[in-house]
Amino acid sequence: xxxxxxxxxxxxxxxxxxxxxxxxxxxxxxxxxxxxxxxxxxxxxxxxxxxxxxxxxxxxxxxxxxxxxxxxxxxxxxxxxxxxxxxxxxxxxxxxxxxxxxxxxxxxxxxxxxxxxxxxxxxxxxxxxxxxxxxxxxxxxxxxx
Amino acid sequence: xxxxxxxxxxxxxxxxxxxxxxxxxxxxxxxxxxxxxxxxxxxxxxxxxxxxxxxxxxxxxxxxxxxxxxxxxxxxxxxxxxxxxxxxxxxxxxxxxxxxx
Numbered sequence: 111x112x113x114x115x116x117x118x119x120x121x122x123x124x125x126x127x128x129x130x131x132x133x134x135x136x137x138x139x140x141x142x143x144x145x146x147x148x149x150x151x152x153x154x155x156x157x158x159x160x161x162x163x164x165x166x167x168x169x170x171x172x173x174x175x176x177x178x179x180x181x182x183x184x185x186x187x188x189x190x191x192x193x194x195x196x197x198x199x200x201x202x203x204x205x206x207x208x209x210x211x212x213x214x215x216x217x218x219x220x221x222x223x224x225x226x227x228x229x230x231x232x233x234x235x236x237x238x239x240x241x242x243x244x245x246x247x248x249x250x251x252x253x254x255x
Numbered sequence: 256x257x258x259x260x261x262x263x264x265x266x267x268x269x270x271x272x273x274x275x276x277x278x279x280x281x282x283x284x285x286x287x288x289x290x291x292x293x294x295x296x297x298x299x300x301x302x303x304x305x306x307x308x309x310x311x312x313x314x315x316x317x318x319x320x321x322x323x324x325x326x327x328x329x330x331x332x333x334x335x336x337x338x339x340x341x342x343x344x345x346x347x348x349x350x351x352x353x354x355x356x
Contacts, residue, residue: 152310155310213284215312221343
């Protein structure tokens with residue numbers, strides 16, 4: 111079975127909840143475990159939050175969330191057209207944050223990577239960032255580890 | 256996200272309800288910091304038993320409050336975490352800075 115969706119929304123903080131609910135609803139037909147649902151919800155929330163906070167800083171912009179489902183593999187692509195990431199390798203390190211805001215933990219990419227089967231990040235300075243998250247649903251993911 | 260603050264001697268208890276993300280952490284920070292200043296409490300206990308979701312924005316918020324109470328000579332206490340929230344907390348290393356019940 112294949113399925114897909116595409117959502118486009120402004121970079122408002124209130125849309126983080128909207129995006130993660132859309133992502134979890136999209137995979138429900140695969141009968142995921144509670145752990146898988148939670149992991150998808152969290153990983154997508156992290157990516158969308160990054161797009162809203164780091165992609166556009168304090169400027170207005172658009173975030174695109176796309177979902178693709180093929181058999182039991184789901185792929186989410188989160189795109190912003192903001193500032194881009196200068197050093198992706200550095201940004202992916204645990205506790206690194208590109209924000210001056212002391213309330214950011216720098217754990218976003220680490221959580222995305224831990225909660226999915228693969229994560230790719232492409233970015234170009236001044237043009238934006240695309241994060242692609244892929245996860246196989248129903249492969250017997252542990253409820254807790 | 257609903258926030259309920261209650262104080263007893265030097266302990267400020269923060270009962271959170273709902274989803275804890277970037278959209279809600281700013282308000283929690285503002286209310287909590289004001290209450291700490293107002294009451295003179297130096298210890299903060301977060302009750303997560305009614306929190307249905309938390310991502311790394313929650314981690315950042317807890318770390319921020321850890322810095323505040325540490326400067327006051329106090330401590331952070333985390334109670335009622337779900338398995339999902341506890342997993343993120345442990346990934347971040349906060350479990351080594353806070354008391355968990």
